[in-house]
Amino acid sequence: MPADEYQYERIPTTDEKRKFPREEPTSDVRELHRRLAQDPRFNPPTPSPWKRIALIVFLISLLYLGLKLRLNAIQKLETEPSVVHANRYSKDFKYRPAASPIITERLKDGRTRLRGAVPTAH
Structure with missing residues (x-):
């Protein structure tokens, strides 16, 4: 097999070819916030309001279902005497x-x- 068939791309070894160049570590909070604002990987879009509401309704219904099942299990354990x-x-x-x-x-x-x-x- 000839080597021409495979198209390999070398991994960048210098900061020039990186999409987001590495910067020196710092403890300055403002600088860290600036770096976070630049990189879109750390700024995902917020979910839509209906997704938030759906999640809250789902969690509340799950809590209700869990409590209901637990109360039914407790009632079944307390068997009445014959x-x-x-x-x-x-x-x-x-x-x-x-x-x-x-x-x-x-x-x-x-x-x-x-x-x-x-x-x-x-």
Whole structure:
């Protein structure tokens, strides 16, 4: 293969060919600001207002979603006991345990099931 096919460009070794010549380091703040203003790589254009608003709305919705999921996870960890109420004493005989206590259970679908002696409406 002939060497003419490849077009190589040498890396510049002097400051003359550089797009942005190197300058001596300095601690002068004004000079540093001037150098930053000259180089467009350090001065990107600001994003449009709708992009800023979209980012803020996205972050707020992400925060809301995270809090909502966290609260749902906490509620699922706090499982309710299957037996909500067991009344061993009837209203007529307060000091004698009932032969069949009234047990109220809350089912998974939200319904309440009564077991034992059905309470009377006294």
